[in-house]
Amino acid sequence: MAAKVQPNVDSNRQWLRDVVPLATPYTFVMQVSHICNIRCRYCFHSLSPEKKKANPHFHNSLVSMETVECVCEQLGDFPCSFKSCRICGMGEPLCHPQFEQICDMLKATGKIEYLSFFSNGLLLTRERSEKLISSGADRIMISLQGLNAESYRKICGADIDFPNFVGEIKYLYENRGNMGVHIKIADVALAPGEDTKFYDMFGEMCDDMFIGPTVPMFSKEGVQYTDEISAKSSQYGIESDMFEVCPQPFYMTDVTVTGDVIPCCDYFNPVLGNIHEKRLIDIWNGEQRELCKQLLRFEASSLPYCKNCVSKYVGIHWKEEHLDDCAAGVLKRYEVNN
Numbered sequence: 001m002a003a004k005v006q007p008n009v010d011s012n013r014q015w016l017r018d019v020v021p022l023a024t025p026y027t028f029v030m031q032v033s034h035i036c037n038i039r040c041r042y043c044f045h046s047l048s049p050e051k052k053k054a055n056p057h058f059h060n061s062l063v064s065m066e067t068v069e070c071v072c073e074q075l076g077d078f079p080c081s082f083k084s085c086r087i088c089g090m091g092e093p094l095c096h097p098q099f100e101q102i103c104d105m106l107k108a109t110g111k112i113e114y115l116s117f118f119s120n121g122l123l124l125t126r127e128r129s130e131k132l133i134s135s136g137a138d139r140i141m142i143s144l145q146g147l148n149a150e151s152y153r154k155i156c157g158a159d160i161d162f163p164n165f166v167g168e169i170k171y172l173y174e175n176r177g178n179m180g181v182h183i184k185i186a187d188v189a190l191a192p193g194e195d196t197k198f199y200d201m202f203g204e205m206c207d208d209m210f211i212g213p214t215v216p217m218f219s220k221e222g223v224q225y226t227d228e229i230s231a232k233s234s235q236y237g238i239e240s241d242m243f244e245v246c247p248q249p250f251y252m253t254d255v256t257v258t259g260d261v262i263p264c265c266d267y268f269n270p271v272l273g274n275i276h277e278k279r280l281i282d283i284w285n286g287e288q289r290e291l292c293k294q295l296l297r298f299e300a301s302s303l304p305y306c307k308n309c310v311s312k313y314v315g316i317h318w319k320e321e322h323l324d325d326c327a328a329g330v331l332k333r334y335e336v337n338n
């Protein structure tokens with residue numbers, strides 16, 4: 001098998017306590033689609049249209065090119081480049097017909113070192129793959145929902161031509177040029193004993209691959225999870241330590257399809273501003289910095305969106321990101337260095 005077995009996450013972490021406050025976040029997350037072509041049973045999209053519509057953070061739309069232009073123009077305000085740009089969020093990026101153009105525009109800012117995106121891969125065709133390969137995207141992370149058509153029907157209510165789907169992934173990989181290809185599958189999408197089958201089927205069609213735990217990302221939005229799905233580890237399989245100071249707002253910023261700015265991978269709660277009303281760098285140095293101070297003062301339980309949040313445990317987190325034991329010292333830097 002050519003592929004390495006590893007999660008899709010850079011394990012070369014900085015000790016956050018040594019580098020914050022950051023003048024430029026390490027990670028920029030861009031949401032381009034709140035629309036998805038499937039309805040996975042553990043995702044927000046499994047909810048009824050009425051329930052989804054009732055959620056004020058869900059917009060059932062694609063990002064406009066005006067918002068993309070606005071983002072690209074504002075990235076230039078930051079003094080350094082972003083180490084990583086991830087295109088992900090609440091929908092399938094390939095539902096956006098101008099997705100490749102968006103990748104090109106982000107890369108053309110000169111502020112993005114590495115651009116990756118998550119996809120369920122079901123919209124891949126030869127033509128789409130060729131466009132992606134020649135776009136600014138550096139890496140695609142394909143999430144599988146099973147190893148046969150029946151599993152796709154069961155997990156996400158989709159009727160797919162599974163052999164054709166596998167053929168499209170193979171074509172993408174064989175013609176990938178400089179683009180990295182990662183394939184992951186949720187543990188609950190595998191029948192007992194199917195681990196080996198997953199490695200055998202896709203081990204020659206990607207650079208790296210991983211079987212990841214399914215996490216209860218959308219429990220507070222109303223998605224019901226079975227007992228086998230818990231927040232005991234992050235979606236990258238890293239055991240969850242309980243910690244108080246959520247590290248995400250210290251190194252990432254996320255712009256949604258409407259231009260709202262959120263500080264973390266909890267896509268449904270903390271909106272700090274909107275890039276059409278205030279510049280992203282001013283939100284980073286203003287509202288987001290204030291949030292960091294509140295977290296360092298251990299005030300998360302009084303913040304409606306951080307209280308009871310599971311995203312802080314199931315998002316990426318490493319010991320290098322823990323700030324609980326040095327919060328007072330780091331807070332001084334946030335207060336002085338303003």
Ligand code: SF4
Nearest residue numbers: 246264266305306309
């Ligand atoms: S605790 Fe949750 S809602 Fe609050 S900043 Fe962290 S991930 Fe976001």
